[in-house]
Amino acid sequence: MSAVTQSRGSAYKPSTGKRIQAWLADRFAMIAAVLVLLYLFVPVAYTFAFSFNNYKKSNITWNPEGSPTLKHWKNPCGAPGVCDSLVKSLEIGAIATLVATILGTLVAFALVRYKFVGRGAGNVLTFVPMATPEIVMGASLLTIFVQGFSRVGLQLGFWTIVIAHIVFCLSFVVVTVKARVQSMDPRLEEAAQDLYAGPTATFWKVTFPLVLPGIVGAAMLSFSLSFDDFIITNFVSGSETTFPKFVYVSYLRGIPAQANVVGFSMFVIAVSLVILAQVIGNARKPK
Amino acid sequence: MSAVVHGPGAPAAPAGPDTATRAKFLPYLLLLPGALWLLIFFVIPLVQLFTVSLQSQFPGYPGYYYRDVNFKNYWAALTEFAPHFGRSLLFAGIATFFAFALSYPLAYAMAFKAGRWRGLMMICIIAPFFTSFILRTIAWRQILADEGPVAKVLNTLHVLPGGHITETWMAVVAGLTYNFLPFMVLPIYASLERVDPRVIEAGGDLYANGFTTFRTVTLPMSMPGVLAGTLLTFIPAAGDYVNAELLGSDRSTKMVGNVIESQFFKVPGGYPTAAALSFTLMALILAMVFVYVRRFGTDELV
Numbered sequence: 001m002s003a004v005t006q007s008r009g010s011a012y013k014p015s016t017g018k019r020i021q022a023w024l025a026d027r028f029a030m031i032a033a034v035l036v037l038l039y040l041f042v043p044v045a046y047t048f049a050f051s052f053n054n055y056k057k058s059n060i061t062w063n064p065e066g067s068p069t070l071k072h073w074k075n076p077c078g079a080p081g082v083c084d085s086l087v088k089s090l091e092i093g094a095i096a097t098l099v100a101t102i103l104g105t106l107v108a109f110a111l112v113r114y115k116f117v118g119r120g121a122g123n124v125l126t127f128v129p130m131a132t133p134e135i136v137m138g139a140s141l142l143t144i145f146v147q148g149f150s151r152v153g154l155q156l157g158f159w160t161i162v163i164a165h166i167v168f169c170l171s172f173v174v175v176t177v178k179a180r181v182q183s184m185d186p187r188l189e190e191a192a193q194d195l196y197a198g199p200t201a202t203f204w205k206v207t208f209p210l211v212l213p214g215i216v217g218a219a220m221l222s223f224s225l226s227f228d229d230f231i232i233t234n235f236v237s238g239s240e241t242t243f244p245k246f247v248y249v250s251y252l253r254g255i256p257a258q259a260n261v262v263g264f265s266m267f268v269i270a271v272s273l274v275i276l277a278q279v280i281g282n283a284r285k286p287k
Numbered sequence: 288m289s290a291v292v293h294g295p296g297a298p299a300a301p302a303g304p305d306t307a308t309r310a311k312f313l314p315y316l317l318l319l320p321g322a323l324w325l326l327i328f329f330v331i332p333l334v335q336l337f338t339v340s341l342q343s344q345f346p347g348y349p350g351y352y353y354r355d356v357n358f359k360n361y362w363a364a365l366t367e368f369a370p371h372f373g374r375s376l377l378f379a380g381i382a383t384f385f386a387f388a389l390s391y392p393l394a395y396a397m398a399f400k401a402g403r404w405r406g407l408m409m410i411c412i413i414a415p416f417f418t419s420f421i422l423r424t425i426a427w428r429q430i431l432a433d434e435g436p437v438a439k440v441l442n443t444l445h446v447l448p449g450g451h452i453t454e455t456w457m458a459v460v461a462g463l464t465y466n467f468l469p470f471m472v473l474p475i476y477a478s479l480e481r482v483d484p485r486v487i488e489a490g491g492d493l494y495a496n497g498f499t500t501f502r503t504v505t506l507p508m509s510m511p512g513v514l515a516g517t518l519l520t521f522i523p524a525a526g527d528y529v530n531a532e533l534l535g536s537d538r539s540t541k542m543v544g545n546v547i548e549s550q551f552f553k554v555p556g557g558y559p560t561a562a563a564l565s566f567t568l569m570a571l572i573l574a575m576v577f578v579y580v581r582r583f584g585t586d587e588l589v
Contacts, residue, residue: 026400033396036389037411040468043426044418050426060429103321110317122318125325131518131576132329133526135544136565139551140332143339143562148331167328170321179477224416230529231544235551247421251533255425263418270417274410 044267051260058254072257076265079256085246086262092158092242093226096165101219103166104173105211111174112181129171137168138235145236156238164236165229169222176221180214224270333569340562352559360563368546368564375542375568378456378531379524382463383471386520387513389464390471394512395505398479399487409476412469424462424533431458431534454536462530470519478512479505518579522572543568 052068053059077083111122129137141164145156154160188210192202230244237245247259340360342352365372397408415423431437431452441447452458482505490500506513528544535541547564550557 029392029396030400032392033401033408036393036468037408039389039465040411040415042430043423043465044415046426046430047418047422050429061434103324106317107321110314114314116311116314118318119314122322125322125330128573129325129329131522131573133522133544133568133572135526135528135547136333136336136569137329139547139561139565140336141328142551143558144328144332144335147339148335163328166324170324174321220413224413228416228420230419230421231527234548244419244421247419247425248529251421251425255422259422263422266417266419267414271410271414274414275407278406 044264047260048264051257051264053257055257059257059260060254072261076258076261079258081241081246081250082256082258082262085241085243086266088158088241089227089243092161092165093223095162096169096226097219097222099162100166100169100173100222101215104170104218105177105215107170108174108177108181112178126171126174129168130175134168134229134231135235137164138232141167141232142235156236157240160236160238161233161240161242164232165226168229168232169225172221172225173218176218177211177214180211180217184210220274227266336562337566339558340566342559342562344556344559352556357559360559361567364560364563365567368543371541371543371546372567372571374456374540375525375544376571378460378463378540378542379521379527381460382467382524383517383521385460385464386468386471387517390468390475390516391513394472394475394479394509397476398482399484412472416469420466421529421533424466424530427458427462427465428453428534431461453534454540456535456540458534459531459540459542462534463524463527466527466530467520467524470523471516474515474519475509475512478509478515482508514580518576522576525572526568 050059050062051072052070054063054065054069054071055061056063072078107122107126110116111119111126141160142156145154145160150156184207189202189206192206193199197205228244229242230248233242233245234248241249243259243262247255247263250256250259338354339352341356341358342360343355343357344352393408393412397405401408429435433451433453438447438450438452441452442450449455452461486508487500487504490504491497495503525542526544528542528548531540531542531545543564547561547568550561550564554560
């Protein structure tokens with residue numbers, strides 16, 4: 001770990017005890033941080049380990065006979081429902097993220113860049129969904145889907161899940177993109193206009209590229225929230241099954257190790273994609 | 288999409304009335320799709336839920352209701368399920384405290400000490416999301432189980448009251464703390480990142496020791512993040528039922544979320560009760576948020 005240490009240029013030499021104390025004080029935060037990160041990974045490691053378990057009935061206790069085994073990794077779709085639910089989760093996540101990111105970015109620009117009647121109401125309307133417990137949102141959506149929208153042909157299933165996910169992703173997108181737009185230096189746009197760029201050119205050549213990392217971040221956040229959502233999904237899904245719902249429902253019968261394989265693989269894929277994006281970003285950055 | 292963008296304080300575009308009208312209507316155009324979505328799929332469902340919470344049952348026909356203004360639902364739900372409400376607030380409160388205690392050093396280290404490791408640490412915080420939180424909660428159940436390593440060690444040391452972790456409130460609180468930790472870390476980190484390290488150095492230069500500098504300079508400057516983080520942790524934790532379901536016991540650790548879920552899905556005729564409970568929970572949380580933001584808040588939040 002490279003910690004930023006600043007040495008005070010002073011002639012006096014502290015005692016060894018003092019120096020150990022200073023060393024620890026300087027690194028205390030970093031040591032604590034690493035411990036907390038390890039704690040975050042404990043159940044991920046457990047999930048990984050039990051993907052190699054050669055279990056008999058249910059994947060709860062480790063069976064030393066024949067473990068570790070690669071058989072679940074060789075056949076990740078072997079257990080019924082695992083891959084179907086995963087595909088559903090990915091599809092829902094992609095659609096919800098796309099719609100929420102577009103709508104949320106537009107809203108964020110409106111709320112930061114313009115003063116207009118109803119701006120306060122717009123701020124509240126986008127904030128309150130984040131302050132609403134998931135169970136309340138799920139319950140209210142279920143009520144309206146069952147009692148209202150089913151009459152116009154919208155049955156519980158894939159599309160009701162997508163609709164619900166867009167609602168909660170939207171708020172997070174607005175907040176994330178708003179922060180990015182707010183932190184932008186207005187002089188950059190003024191400079192562009194001084195250089196005779198029209199409003200459209202200024203937007204696409206200056207504003208948009210500066211806000212883009214915020215939009216990408218918001219999209220990633222949306223996708224991970226949608227992909228991992230269970231409570232709202234459980235309320236509005238009807239007989240449709242997403243990956244978290246599949247795991248929850250199969251808990252009583254015993255979760256197949258293939259679910260561990262899929263869970264851990266998604267984790268690896270996500271980490272690799274983010275690292276790849278960062279490496280590309282760093283390579284592009286002019287030194 | 289062509290957007291006319293004015294920097295704050297920039298002079299209005301020097302064109303005729305056409306551009307002026309466009310600039311006037313543009314914010315509404317930008318706002319409209321998102322606002323409509325929230326109106327139809329957030330506000331209207333809540334209104335519908337409220338009307339359901341006031342419905343009465345046809346006597347003798349469980350599952351059939353008629354439109355009514357029956358506030359008795361609220362009274363009945365609150366008296367019957369008061370312990371569950373209490374548990375939700377208590378467990379969420381304890382979990383929020385622990386999440387804060389664990390998150391602050393992590394966010395602090397990322398903002399000031401991590402250097403080029405910062406990006407990697409950020410990934411480490413978000414990545415576990417992708418191993419479904421249900422899977423991770425079930426993993427905790429096995430890790431904390433009686434025959435698991437944690438309970439065994441604690442029992443050998445005779446420090447575990449009752450001898451169990453799972454099926455008790457401890458496991459539920461531990462699960463809530465774990466699951467909502469990232470929602471605490473990220474806002475605190477975001478506000479610490481904006482703090483200029485030179486301001487903190489200045490504290491040292493003015494002969495404040497490390498702790499005093501932290502207490503009088505760093506912590507106050509990170510308050511917006513702490514505020515957002517506690518809300519983003521407390522709110523979902525108070526409404527959660529998955530942790531209580533998977534880690535807790537059948538009787539003594541059920542939270543209000545469990546009641547709402549079972550009234551909706553398992554109890555015939557439970558809709559009005561579930562709706563009344565949902566609405567009370569939401570009102571309670573919004574009231575707390577309001578007081579909390581008033582007390583500590585900045586307008587940065589909204």
